[in-house]
Structures are given as C-alpha cells and as structure tokens.
Amino acid sequence: MPPLRIDPIAEARRHWTARWGEEPARPMAAVTSIMRAQQVLMARLNDLLRPHGLTFPRYEALMLLSFTRTGALPLGKIGERLQVHRTSVTNIVDKLETDGLVRRVPHENDRRATLAEITDAGRDAAQRATAALNEAAFGIDALEKDEQEAVTTLMRALRVDAGDFAGRD
C-alpha cells in the first residue's frame, strides 16, 4: 500500500490528548505503534520469504522443528510455542506438508497425537530463508544495535507481564 501522508498514530494521539488527556494518550500511542510496526514488519518479512516459498508463520514452524533434537514436534506443542491456535497450526503444517517441507508421522507413545517432522527439503528451505532474513537484518536495520536491544528488552517486559512465559530466564 502507498505510504500515508501523515502519521496516523501522531494524529490519533492528538485526538486522544484533546479528549481524554495525556495519560491515556501515551499508552494508546505505544500500543498502537507496536500493532502497526508488526504489520509493516510482517509484510516485509513475507516479501523476503516469498522467493523461498514461505511465509513468516511457516518459516517460524520450520525453524522450531529444525532446533529440536529429532526434527519433530507434536502439533499441539508447535501451537503452544508459536502461540497460535490449533486450526492455524493445522493450516501451517498442511501447507508445509504439501510443499514437502515437513511430513506428518504418528507419535510413538501417544496414538492420538501427530508429529510434524522436518524433511531434508525443509531443512534446505529453512537454511536459504534464514540466509535471506539474516542478510536483511530481519527488516529492522533502520534501528541501531542498541535500539534493537532496547526493543527486545521493552517487549520482554511486556511479554512477561502478559504471561507469555513464566520463567525468569
């Protein structure tokens, strides 16, 4: 989409400040900024991944599998780790399977559970996609190193507060 002429968040903040004051205007601007940054980053990552036949959610699932010892995880575990709903995991794994990047295998000990296992083609795709994302600094090279660290730290505080993970890691 073409860029907007004005910053919609700055404009919303002016409206907010005029009607409800500085205090709610500040967190409104911060939260809306995260929402919008996520949208533009997701579009950028998907553009970088398209030549590799992947979207960011599918790429995340492949990387998750590639980091496991056996290259396989139950579908439920994938959903938990990526914080996506069951139906989204099914869609992601379906598409990866159609493309030959994962295969479904039965769970050894739990016959109700299905594992997704990364294939050699999946490892190749993940490797190539990672090279492209690393090369592009994940689309975030507008920020300096210390700014990138600040983002991680600020988002971590938010994530802990929202119960994204329990540890003190």
Added chain:
Amino acid sequence: MPPLRIDPIAEARRHWTARWGEEPARPMAAVTSIMRAQQVLMARLNDLLRPHGLTFPRYEALMLLSFTRTGALPLGKIGERLQVHRTSVTNIVDKLETDGLVRRVPHENDRRATLAEITDAGRDAAQRATAALNEAAFGIDALEKDEQEAVTTLMRALRVDAGDFAGRD
C-alpha cells in the same frame, strides 16, 4: 494459553548466536519480540473489548470514523488508514453494520464508492470501549511512562523506514 516455561525468544537467540553469530541474532530477537508482543497485546485488548461487543480491528475502525468531521469514510480510505486489505475492511464493516454500529451510505459524488457512517449506537460503543481501554492503559501499564515513550519512538523509526507514512510530522 498457559505461559511457556522458558522464554522462546531467548532460546531462539541462543540457537541463532551459536549458528550464525551475534549480528543476525540481535535483529532476529528484536523483530520476533515485536511479533510476540503484538500477539499478547492483541489478545489482551480483545479481552478488554469483548464485554463491549468489539474486537480491536473493529474498535479501530469505529474510532477512525468518530474522529472524522462527518462520521463517515469511504471503505477504501478505512483500509488505507488501518493498513488492512479490502476483504478485511469488508468483514469489519459487515460486522459493525450487523451490530448497528455503522451504516453503509452511498458516496455523494462517486457512485462506485460506499461510505461507512458511524451511528449513535456506534458512538456509544466507542465511548464505552475507550473508557475501558483507557482505564487499563491499553494493557501496557507494565511499562513506565518513559518506557512507553521509548516504544513509540523506536516503532516510529521502524514505521518510517518501512514506508508506513511519508510525512516528517
């Protein structure tokens, strides 16, 4: 979903650093942190909005309309401002219309265009929902005031770089 035991981003960053070094690991962690923070915030905002019969995208559309002089905008303009695709705008406006919060009206000068116009019930719902979100500091009260400002500033740099808006505002 229950909280994870470990921070999945810290874990991914360890894997990344081991395989590809510090440099791509830093931006990977920052970008993935924004993605995940967006997920947990969206869930939190939707929880806050559910008692008011709204989701965050529908709430954003209502607020956008409420800030206009006439209370109405063409659907295409709503999509542009919210950076969502045509089909998503249609879905959002369909649901708002079903709930009596907006109505579709023909454009005065362009017969191919349709406007969404906020109703009195829509203004009431927006008002009540805003009170709830303001009260909860948009779910971001884990961050101090200066941290909230830092988020807005950092995300703004990202958004400008990604062409979210063109102005120097």
